[in-house]
Amino acid sequence: MMYEATPDERRLFYKEEWNKREIPEFILHSLSLREFGFDLDGTGPSHRYNQFITVEQLENFMRSRAPYSAFASVALYERPSAREGWLKSELALDIDAKDLPFKPCECSNGRVCEQCIDEARRVAMEFADTLAQDLDMRNINFVYSGRGFHIRVVDEAVMGLGQNERGQIVEYVTGGVVPTDTTMAFGYSKVFRERVAKTFGALDGEKLLEIKGMKRPIVQRLMVEKERALEAIRRGRFDDISSFEGMGPKTLSSLLGFLTKINFRFTDGKVTIDTKRILRLPSSLHSGVSMKCMLVRDIEHFKLEDAVPKFVRERVM
Ligand SMILES: [Zn+2]
Incomplete structure (x- = not known):
């Protein structure tokens, strides 16, 4: 099921299936303050420092370029196209199925399957639960990334935090350090x-x-x-x-x-600490696995099928 998308499939996806309405509200309302990054041909996200003032500009770009991968910053900037004038950043946790310290499946290094993605989903729910119950965070969003899940917190009180505090949050949530305080x-x-x-x-x-x-x-x-x-x-x-x-x-x-x-090791701490990180754009195609990166409204009942693009279903038949 999880094969790489061909350039033709990418073009088809962005022509017929991609919809700007699937970009989450928390990104849309601050779109022009974010840095966008792209991997245009599968060689890496080297096309950085892009700014879109309107969602229509972004739409034109996506349809005409059909990028291999698309990313947007967790940070908001005064001048996103220069990555300058940092204002604030979402708190992000990245739970990647391929990096789970132990897996319920036989996946070798770098591979993912339905089982380990489901395990990543459970871990994401646990972490989000701790963020909500213990740290009183409210506006917690889940994104299916293609190989796992992103937790993206956009509470005002959280977005101003510096790197040290973000590091402590990861340690607390994961139980990743023996507490000594x-x-x-x-x-x-x-x-x-x-x-x-x-x-x-x-x-x-x-x-x-x-x-x-x-x-x-x-x-x-x-x-x-x-x-x-x-x-x-x-x-x-x-x-x-x-x-x-x-x-x-x-x-x-x-x-x-x-x-x-x-x-x-359940989450990549570097992602959480880095307040200038770019994360895969929900709505875009993860070409490496031919899955849609998408906002997940109901994490408890998330089904992988929801993220399968049309062209994959047609190619299986
Ligand atoms: Zn697996």
């Missing part, structure tokens, strides 16, 4: 405990043997009593885990470090 006197946050428990639950014994100082008898114990270990992590009773025979505080700390490092 003063709140630790009250124990690990719920989201941290849950993320770590989930990753621990998904690992097998062989994987745990990669941890520094971890010996086979401890791993065997942890595997036999996995439920007890999981419960201890979920409740933040890490003393219970270090009471597993042979497991000292050092090994426990290596275990936590190992699990958080895996957690950190």
Whole structure:
């Protein structure tokens, strides 16, 4: 199903199927303040520093050039065609199915399938839930990117954040770093405990043997009593885990470090931190996989079929 689109298919898509009305409102209303970037022929997004004052200008460009890929900045600028006069940026999280630290499928490096894309969808929902519940973010949008999902937050309070704060948000949401701040006197946050428990639950014994100082008898114990270990992590009773025979505080700390490092790989932190990033434009074609990048209004019920362009359905028949 996921083959590269030919130049003819791209032209057909932009002539007959692409619709400017599928560009999300949160991009449309700030269109002229964004930098647009394009990969015109499949060699990389080198056509940067473009500005469109009206959506009709963008439409003309898309129809006449039928780009291999189209992107728009998460940032708004006074002078987008010079990437100058930064005003603010969306908060973006990129969950790419091909980069998930563990997958429910047999996809090799760089490949994606329906199963791992669905796993990326679940991860995106979890992260968005944390952004909403714990950090009180309201205007959270999901975009199917072609190989995974983007979370794009456009709350005013969030758009002014700098790189450091964005980095801390990624760490918090993913459970990607062992927290060390003063709140630790009250124990690990719920989201941290849950993320770590989930990753621990998904690992097998062989994987745990990669941890520094971890010996086979401890791993065997942890595997036999996995439920007890999981419960201890979920409740933040890490003393219970270090009471597993042979497991000292050092090994426990290596275990936590190992699990958080895996957690950190569920999203590409560089995307979130980079306030000048360009992201694939919803409505455009992801030519590498012949899928539509699109705004997802109902993430819970998203079906991959919704993103299949007409020309793909016709080519299968
Ligand atoms: Zn897969």
